Amino acid sequence: MGEPDAEARSGQEAVDGLVALLDLERIEEDIFRGVSPKSRWQRVFGGQVAGQALVAAGRTVPDDRRVHSLHSYFVRPGDPTIPIVYEVDRVRDGRSFSTRRVIAVQHGATIFSLSASFQLEQDGVEHQAPMPDVPDPESLPTIDNLYGDSPEAAAFYKAMPRPIDLRYVDEPPWRQHAAGPREGLSRVWMKADGMLPDDPLLHVCVLTYASDMTLLDSVLVRHGLAPGIDDISMASLDHAMWFERPFRADEWLLYSTRSPSASGGRGLATGRFYTPDGVQVCSVVQEGMIRIKRRD
Template sequence: MTDALQSLLDLLSLERIEQDIFRGRSTASIVPRVFGGQVAAQALVAAGRTVPADRPPHSLHAYFLRPGDPGAPIVYTVDRIRDGRSFTTRRVVAVQHGQPIFHLSASFQLPEEGLEHQEPMPPAPDPLELPTAAEMLPRYADRFTGPGVVERLLESRAAIDLRYVDEPPFATAGEARDPRSQVWFRTQGKLDDDGGIPRPLLDICLVTYVSDMTLLDSILLAHGRGGWAVGDVVGASLDHAMWFHRPLRADDWLLYDQESPTAQGGRGLGKGRIFTADGQLAVSVIQEGVVRVPRA
């Protein structure tokens, strides 16, 4: 396990300050606010710590209400909405400086058998044939706005081995492409089965963390925009929904297949499917975000 991955796991290991109240911390982000995937993952950890370990999450629905302050702790309050025979529901509010910054509803299910079908996994190259972030990002340093962007991007993703199948938006800014993108990802190192957060909750929380990294890229591709790194778009997550269909391991390769069906009114919609390397559809994701062109 790399130091960066251990730091991420420490970030997810919340401090319990009351029975259903937890405190988390943040790390420096590539933008001057708390990374949305971090808040979502921490909130899901807080909810999961009030649910029996044999009931993994099967869905979450969340709203990003205010930008988070990376320099202040985040307090997560969990409401035990329902404990049923098969399903358990939790609501989590994340608070900083006395104001809610994030709201999460999550549902957990006792595993059971049922009808089975899924969409097939789309074609994608072997992830080991693709360049790592450390190999790819320096190629585009001259396109980024301001110094140190490459270093900040590498630091923000140091715990995750994330590899683009096609060139990312900042590589082809000015050239409109199909609103589709793919990345392979896994943690930078193997996870312990006996860590502080039980599996499969840990795997699902780590995938939740990664799910906010690239989902809005397909919106940018449709308009030839490169994103914040090249200074031609201002954006932020508004809401986020995920459905967890089948077991996965965050330390094995996962394919994140993403597309954008629409953008309008200063907002854009991203849809994603996460597949295991053997073709199992494990997660569906939908996110809407603010996508604005800066005024001249």
């Protein structure tokens, strides 16, 4: 397999690179191999390994069973210079639910573990939390137009994956930095920056990938911190998602996140995804490591 080079791309080219990134090579019945894009990052992006692990799990489940939840732990930093091997354990196939466990391995050690549950489509009771009242995504500036006033933020965010179009509703961390701490709330419109194939599993895996990009912003803004400006160390520790209703990841979704607590060098963040017409499609919880190495 070649290494997809997604770092300098944008638009459909970047989306095609992400689709290629999530198209794992099957090397045995329940063993898959994935690669990382060429990047300046010293470790694998957490959303990438989570998305690839979910692809591996989904490829061992019948097509009529859709993933409804995942729970995962980031165990060790991933090495972006070598492939990642994903080993799937078919824990159970019941009449309505299938459970899979996946471990991601590099250098003979587990770097990530995931459990995912898949379900036949069924009817039941329905309710959801209301969607926040926010501006339309097309009325908001692109992220490239936002970080232009901060060279430090520009250097940091230009190194991030580029297949996702991000439109901040609230001021992003680097703009909030000068104003100081605020309520732990961060709302971002996001979508794949191009068209995706009509594969429901792929759309879920793309959202899994994107969900790790801004979630910890809600922790940072409560303390007036910004990556690329403050000398902080950040890493995802665990990540859980519940996929509640169908969606397309190449159409706008509002990601509304909050941080209810932080302590012990860790920050907790929760999030909900909504379609533009107010339908809640996914809930997310993550705890991340956030350490301040130096602050003037």
